[in-house]
Amino acid sequence: MAEPAPLATDFCGFTGRFRVVTVVTRTLSPEDVDPLATAFASWPKPRELFETYARRVSQGSLDVVVAAADVQLLGYLLIEPISSYPPFAGAGIPEIADFNVLRSQQRSGVGTALMDEAERRIAQFSNTVGLGVGLYSGYGTAQRMYVRRGYLPDGAGVVLHCQPVPPGTKITLNDDPLLMFTKRLR
Numbered sequence: 001m002a003e004p005a006p007l008a009t010d011f012c013g014f015t016g017r018f019r020v021v022t023v024v025t026r027t028l029s030p031e032d033v034d035p036l037a038t039a040f041a042s043w044p045k046p047r048e049l050f051e052t053y054a055r056r057v058s059q060g061s062l063d064v065v066v067a068a069a070d071v072q073l074l075g076y077l078l079i080e081p082i083s084s085y086p087p088f089a090g091a092g093i094p095e096i097a098d099f100n101v102l103r104s105q106q107r108s109g110v111g112t113a114l115m116d117e118a119e120r121r122i123a124q125f126s127n128t129v130g131l132g133v134g135l136y137s138g139y140g141t142a143q144r145m146y147v148r149r150g151y152l153p154d155g156a157g158v159v160l161h162c163q164p165v166p167p168g169t170k171i172t173l174n175d176d177p178l179l180m181f182t183k184r185l186r
Contacts, residue, residue: 023074023110025117028064030054035073036066039102053078065117067101067110074110075101079118081125085162085180087154088130093182094122096131099142111145123185132159132178151181 028036033054037047056062063079076098083095096118101110122129131151133142135158158165159178171177 023067023069023113025065025067025113028054028057028066028076030058032066032073036076039073040100043100045100063121065114065121067114074105075099075114077114077118079121083130085130085132085159087156088180088182091128092126093128093130094126096122096129099131106141111142115145115149119183119185127186128182128184130154130180130182132180134175135177135179136173146181149183151183154180154182156180 033050036050053064066076067074078097080095083089133139156164
């Protein structure tokens with residue numbers, strides 16, 4: 001019979017059982033395609049997307065970091081060595097993209113573990129890293145995380161399909177408009 005989880009009291013006085021989970025980060029493997037497609041099916045993230053990522057990893061054109069606890073995949077992010085955003089590409093700034101953590105695992109350290117590993121990997125070949133973040137409230141946690149980690153806006157303002165949006169332009173506020181950030185790593 002398994003040992004019960006340790007009893008804990010948090011700062012608000014809640015007493016209950018919790019499970020200590022160690023998050024492990026590693027590179028995406030072909031065996032991760034089905035579990036990721038299943039885990040993120042409701043987002044929706046089709047299986048073909050993860051197949052493409054696995055193929056690009058094997059070709060060396062992409063790095064995908066996955067976070068797992070035990071055998072459960074909890075999240076992932078991409079490291080694009082050559083960004084599709086022209087200012088980053090022109091300056092040789094790699095980009096962190098498609099950063100996702102299962103909703104049930106958000107605010108549990110999984111995102112931090114993924115970002116720590118991505119920044120560690122990128123620092124081996126670049127002084128700076130870039131990323132883009134959406135503008136509406138669904139991205140609020142990510143926006144705050146990036147600022148706390150030292151990311152600063154690149155100064156281009158709102159970017160849509162890799163191009164700055166001119167003042168006065170009407171746009172739809174969905175997942176496409178971004179604010180681009182950079183961070184010095186070393």
